Every structure is written in structure tokens, then in C-alpha cells.
Amino acid sequence: MAKYARITGTGSYLPPRRITNDELAAELAQRGIETSNEWIVERTGIHARHFVAADQFASDIGVEAARRAMEAAGAGPEDIDLIIVATSTPDMVFPSTAAIVQHKLGMAGCPAFDVQAVCSGFVYALTVGDAMIRAGNAKRALIIGAEVFSRLLDFNDRTTCVLFGDGAGAVVLEASDEPGILASDLHADGKHVGILCVPGHVSGGQVLGDPLLKMDGQAVFKLAVGVLEKAARAVLDKASLTESDVDWLIPHQANIRIMQSTARKLHLPMEKVVVTVQDHGNTSAASIPLALDVAVRKGDVQKGQNLLLEGVGGGFTWGAVLVKY
Known part of the structure; x- marks a missing residue:
């Protein structure tokens, strides 16, 4: 059994269709919804987002990110023995998006499954992959986050439709004798289900309930900042490290204000935050x-650095992972 699991390759993919704030504002104006580039940037830090084409699904963009991660790791599909996809926007009710990704990569036989923890999904999936590798159940895993949130958005609600975009990211996680995943800390509290959810489901061939995203922005912000600080401190404590040992904070990219608040609470300058x-x-x-x-492809993240990854999402879920890159 491996002592550790290390990230050996990273990859990402954004669909070609890029929509600026001005373009989105113009589309919303046709619906009678008023917003502007300035309004969006001031509240969120977002300047643009990418939306998938009509014939693109989470598996398609996940495959592109996975291929880039495998190339970076010097691995091929035949070298992968585990696939975990974190997504809240699967291609189908079932089978899993991971199984579809497996097929599109020309693979067969290895375990493949999805993890659904919304915006915390990648942190959850990375933790599961780490545990499976250290338990001897895999040697080289693809951990993918892939989302097509554009299909869940209510374009009559300017407080939510301006926030989300589509994209995918992936890492190759390998068994190693050198430290990699140093510590993780995962949590959930279902009493907060209502503050961020898509309250619809399929029954009898029809969608029941409301299949569009609903969010109480103020409640999410207040809860997010507090739990992210606690999760960050928990993984540092588990690894016997302090804030000063963190080279890069890589938070869930939800809102610049949440990231700034988290960095302040951890006494980290924004120069150490990947945005x-x-x-x-x-x-x-x-x-x-x-x-x-x-950050890796820009050369900001270097081998041997300590990376603090953390996310918070609907459920309410949250967690952090401390990584020696």
C-alpha cells in the first residue's frame, strides 16, 4: 500500500463560447432585467464566463481536462485505474458521468463513479481518491471536476445568473512514497439545504418542482466565510503547519469577496491567493x-510548495485539502 498520493499532472478546459458581462447584460435587457458590467464586477469580481454548446455535456469537457492532465503527468488512459468525477450537472440521471468519461477516453474495467457535493465536490473527490490510493485500491487516479451550470440558471434572476459558468478541471493523483495529500477536512450540514439548491426532480417523465438554481446570497456568504476558515485551520493543525507555511491558497472561485474575507481571516495576503x-x-x-x-501552467505553483485547497457549496457542504505539490 502506498504511503501517500501525489498530484502529478493538472489540466483544465473552458468551452469556446465566452460571454462578457456586457454581452450578458445586453441579453438580460431583452428580458427586462437590468444589470451592468460595473454592477457584476463590484459584487463578484467576475468579468466573463464560458457556456457550453448545445451538444456539449459535462463528460465532454471533463474528457478534455482529463486528457490535458494525463499529458502533463506523462500518463495514458491505460495507466489510469480509477476515475472520480465531481459534478452536480451529470449528463444523465444515470449512469455516472465518470462511466461516460471512461468510455470516451477509450478505457474499460477500472472503477468509475461520481461525487456530488456541489462546489465542494472536487475537495470531496480528491479526499476519496487519496484514501483509495493509500488503501491500495488504486495506483493512479483521474480526479475531475466538470460542470455545465448554464443549464440550471434562471435568466430572470440577475442575482444568480451572472455568477455561474461552465468548465472542467482535472488532476492525476498517483501513489507515492513522498508526501502529497497532507491532510483533509470534510463537512456537511443538511439544515442549510434551502439557501443554495435546485429544487426539482424527474418523475413519470416530467420535471417536478423547480429545476433552476435558487440561492440566498447573503446567507451563503455569511456561512461560507466562517466554515472555510475553520476547515483551513483544521487541515493545518492535522499537518502540524501554520498559515505561514502556506505558499498558495487555491479557494473555490465563487466570489472575490468571499476569497478576500477568507484570506484576511487566515492572515494571508492576496498575493498568495490564486484568483x-x-x-x-x-x-x-x-x-x-x-x-x-x-497557476501551475503560469509557473506560479512550484514543486514542493504547500497548497491549501478549499471549497464550500450547496448541501451545505464544505472542506479543505492541504497538498504538498
């Missing part, structure tokens, strides 16, 4: 691996 939300909005479970890949 990509301006380019793609909130991509839910895809946002952390997407931001990680951007």
Missing part, C-alpha cells in the same frame, strides 16, 4: 482544479 474567477465565474466543482491548473 481566476474573473475569467470564468463560478464553475462549481470545476473551479478549484481549474484555478490550480492555471
